[in-house]
Amino acid sequence: MNQNLHSKRLQGWQGHLLYHSLFLLLLLLPLLLGKEAFGHKDARMEVYPFLTLLHGRIGTVSMLWNDINFHGFPHFVTNGYIFHPLFYLLLPLLSSVSTLHWTIFFYLLGGAVCCTQVLKREGFSNYASMAVGAVFCLRLWPWMFAPGNAFILLLTPLLLLALQTATQRTKKAIVMGSASIAFAWLGAHFHYAVILMAVGLFFAAAQMVKQKQNRKKFLLAVLSMYVIGTTIGLLRILPALGYAALSSRGALVELESRTIGTLFPFLYVLPDFSAPFLSGSIEVLPYMGAVPLALVLIAVGSRWRSSLVWACLGTYIFSVLLAVPHSPLLALLSVLPGFRALGSPARWILIGATALLPLCAAGFDLVIRDAGKAQQYVARGMCLVGGLLAAASALASLLPTLLESFQGSIARSFDARFSVYLETIPSKAAEALGTHREYLQIFVSRFLPSLAERVSTQYGLLQAHMLFPILTLLAGGLLLMPRFWEKIPAAKRGTVLFTGCTASLLLVYVPLQWSRTVERGNLEEPSKTVVFLQENAQRSFSFLPSRGLREQLQLRNATQEEILSAQKHIMFTNQNLLWGIDTADYYEPLHPLRMARLVGAIGSEIVRLPEAESLAHSSLSMEETLRVLQQRRFVVNLLGIDHLVSTWPLEQAGFRKVHTEDVAEGKMLVSVYENPDTLPFAYFPKEIETMEPDPDGAYERLLGLRGNTPATLIECTECAGKERHSGLGKITVEYKEPTRVGLSTSSTEDQWLVVSQNFLPGWHMLLDGNRSPVSLANTVFPAVRLPAGNHEVILQFTYRQLLEDSIALLRNPQASLWL
Structure with a gap:
């Protein structure tokens, strides 16, 4: 009797929670309890850095704005991290790396348990529901390191559960369904939010077919969920649409x-x-x-x-x-x-x-x-496919050995055939080709073994990504073969099949997961270059880092440890966030076109621009590229960049080397260059050219300027011409916070004040306590005309202002300062 009670208890949500917890612990063990981290590039370049940024800001207004990339950007518009409830619980207790791992674990666990509940409610057996729940939580495995993707795997079955109970517990169902849709819009990738809603609609249609009564009540509940959830989601949807209008992503x-x-x-x-x-x-x-x-x-x-x-x-x-x-x-x-x-x-x-x-x-x-017969046919097909794959994979493993045994024959065959070929071509050509005979022979003798070794490494049977899927295919086919299956007692078949499903997943996914991890030290231990920038740089910029890795480190021959080390030293994409270093560059799908053009003009590799506007993706030689950088040094100055990191000799562009570090045992040299001519954070410009707001015209006009201290270009309504001011006066930065900057100024004459910070939707300016219209300096920075005297200037970012600016931008883009 106790055994029966225990069995029934395991069929409830407690048993589901226990099973899926053990399943995911085995899968994520090196991440949860070891010293490993996700090795995927996007995890290292995006997820870990942004969580590090949030680590000291979670729960404060500062979490809304990333002030140390791209001269500022509201990162949550794209990644939605501030809307993840678990981050508020885990970030104060754990490191950013551990927070990500446990967040992924809990999201996948919740998704697997909820999926199991959905299937049980649809009438499937307990074992079937649990097995499929484990399958479901791995649907986004290639990108499961992204919190938003893992979040969607929790929210989708929650929405389906709400739809299942929409007619029995309508109010609770509406709350749960609305929350699922709202959190999908707020905390996940927008594409997956749309997919979640589509899955919900398909499921709702299926429920409608099954419903014989209360169809009107069900439809009203579904409509309420979608309307309420999407309305709440507008908190992120509207800013995203507004910033999308400023970017080049759609085109x-x-x-x-x-x-x-x-x-x-x-x-x-x-x-x-x-x-x-x-x-x-x-x-x-x-x-x-x-x-x-x-x-x-x-x-x-x-x-x-x-x-x-x-x-x-x-x-x-x-x-x-x-x-x-x-x-x-x-x-x-x-x-x-x-x-x-x-x-x-x-x-x-x-x-x-x-x-x-x-x-x-x-x-x-x-x-x-x-x-019936379907099981027999499928089992035979599994054994056939598994056997063919095993044979092909075994042959790939033996290929280097087989080729080595024939190496002498290949060399002799080459000599004979090459001699015959020389007799068939003109004597002069044969004489010229004969001088390269030795090199051609070396190529043939080395190319084939190298190719065979590559095939063996990629497709050999001893490789985990080949061995375990083939083994599970063969084992699964044998298990389902009627002659074996019928020998299993009927009472134990559910347990055996459930075990087979679980084993087929773990045997494949655990080795794959282990092979895709890196040591946490790559994310937590700064290099000497990083320490130098922390101590000396106000704002840095990495010049052509990918090209440096590709051409100087020779990626094909470099180990993973060497690549990771090089990326850290050269301050690769967004890694500055790990160390709190301000940089002008930024990987951001919705980067505003105005700032993207400026950093693209001086060598940013990661902004999405047409080739004609990107120095990094031009067809110029490195010598020509450095010459263009020298011509555009004034752009480096006006962006406030005082240190550049590069593997290239920037002395040729007029910068002074101040730090050097060997990387990967001398395979690559990373240097830091100083730019003493950079403009300060806030300043009074002397030479000024004004024009009506025009993104394209302003960009072309700005690049046409020359000199280290060219005229400052200001876009303002109803103004055009040139102005000259003394530039004399005093500017004091009273405080500089991510979402709030306070300045006090003093001047004996009228001046233009320029602040080197992105002025984007969500920001407003207070001049002596009153709202002030803002102009754009050098296409991106806020500028305001100040009368003579003493003034207090405050720049502030608020969520309310963000929503107001986004709505205004979408309703009337032609009236926008930015467009």
């Missing part, structure tokens, strides 16, 4: 390059497979485990006439049509406002991946009872 996003391709079907069997002849972008990993995939196929084969199969497959096909290249459906939707700004069409596959989950659960229950 430069190429949807066709981010669709799924020929690689996609292979990933259902081998999750880490790649080949030069296969293409496609992977946002949602198709791999769901060998046994769960088999269960989907069994459900389709056994119940292909059922409404469940048709509904799920129809939804899956719809998502594929949104994600494939040259899709007419994608072309039709891409004309909708804002659709292109959502980004990669490959993300739409998440809808289809979610639609396959009920089929997996249905297949599980069918196999427990009797799946």
Whole structure:
């Protein structure tokens, strides 16, 4: 009797919580309890740095504004981190690295448990629901280090639970559904928020078909969830739309390059497979485990006439049509406002991946009872595919050994064939070619072994990303083979199949996860260059860091440790946030075009610009690039950059080297250069040229200026011409906080005041306590005309002002100062 009670207890949410906790602990063990961190580039360049920025600011108004990149930007508009409840709980207790890992764990855990509850409510067995819950929480595995992606895996089943209970507990369902949609808009990628709502609509349609009563009540509840949730989401949607209007993202996003391709079907069997002849972008990993995939196929084969199969497959096909290249459906939707700004069409596959989950659960229950011939065919297919892959992979492993045994024959064959070839061409050509005979022979003798070694490393059977998927495929096929399956007692089949599903996931994902981690020290231990910048730089800039890594470190021959070390030394994308160093550069999908053009003009590699406006992506030689940088040194000055980090000799551009450090045992030299001519944070300019607001015209006019201290270009309404002022007076920075700057000024004559900080939606200026209109200096900075005398100037960023500016920008963009 106690055993029965214990069994029933494990079937409740407590048992689900225990199982999924153990599952995810095994998967994330080196991250949660070890000294490892996510190794993905975006994790190191975006997620960890931004959480480090938030670490000392969470819960304060300063968390709204990143003041140490790009002269300031409201980072939450893009990443939504300030809307993650767990960050408020964990950041005060843990490091930023540990906070991310435990946040991902709790989000995935919640998503897996809630998904299990959804499936149980739909009538699937306990074991089937738990197994599919584990599959679901790994749907975004390639990008699960992103908090917003993990968050969406929690919010999606929460929304489905709300829809399931919309007619029984309407008020609670509306609250839960509204909160799920609101948090999706506030804390996740906007594309995934749209996908969550689409999944909810598909599920709501299915519930409507099942509903025989209270359909009107159900529809009103669903409508309330979507309206309330989206209305709350406007707190982030409106600023994002406003900043999108200031950026070039929509015009430069190429949807066709981010669709799924020929690689996609292979990933259902081998999750880490790649080949030069296969293409496609992977946002949602198709791999769901060998046994769960088999269960989907069994459900389709056994119940292909059922409404469940048709509904799920129809939804899956719809998502594929949104994600494939040259899709007419994608072309039709891409004309909708804002659709292109959502980004990669490959993300739409998440809808289809979610639609396959009920089929997996249905297949599980069918196999427990009797799946018929479909189970036999699927099992045989798994063994056949697994056997062929094992043979091919074994051959790839043996290729270097086989080639080595024939190396002498290959060399002799080359000599013979080369001699014959020389006799067939003109004597002069044969004589010229003969002088290179030795080099050609070396190339042949080295190229083939090198190619064989690469094939063995990539596709060999002893490689974890090949071995474990193949093993689980073969083991799953044998398990489901009727001659073996029928020997298992009926009472134990659920347990055995559940164990098989879990094992097929862990055996594949655990080695893959371990192989994609790096030591935390790369994120927590500063280099000597970083320490130098912390002590000496007011604002820095990394000049062509990727090109330096590519050409000087020779990435193909560098180890991962050398690459990570080099990126840290050269202050690669956003890594300044880890160390609190102010830099002019920034990786930001919604970067304002005005500032992006300025940093692009002096060598930023990461801003999204047309090639003609990007110095880094021009076809110029390095000598010509340095000459252009020297000509544009005034841009470096007006951006307030006093130190530049580079692997290139910036002495040729007129800068003085003040620090040098060897990287990767002398393979690369990183230097810091001083720029003594930089302009201060706030100043009175002497020479001034004024013009009407015009982003394109101002940019072209600014680049046409010359000299280290050219005239300051100011855009203001109803003004045009040249002015000259003394520039004399006193400016005191009373306080400088991320969202508030206070200045006191004194001058005996009228002056223009320029403050070297991004003036963007959300900021306003108070002059002597009163709101003051603001002009733009050098296309980006706030400027105000001050009468003679003493004045107090305050620049302040508020959320209310952000919403007001965003609405005004969207309603009447032509009247905007920025456009």
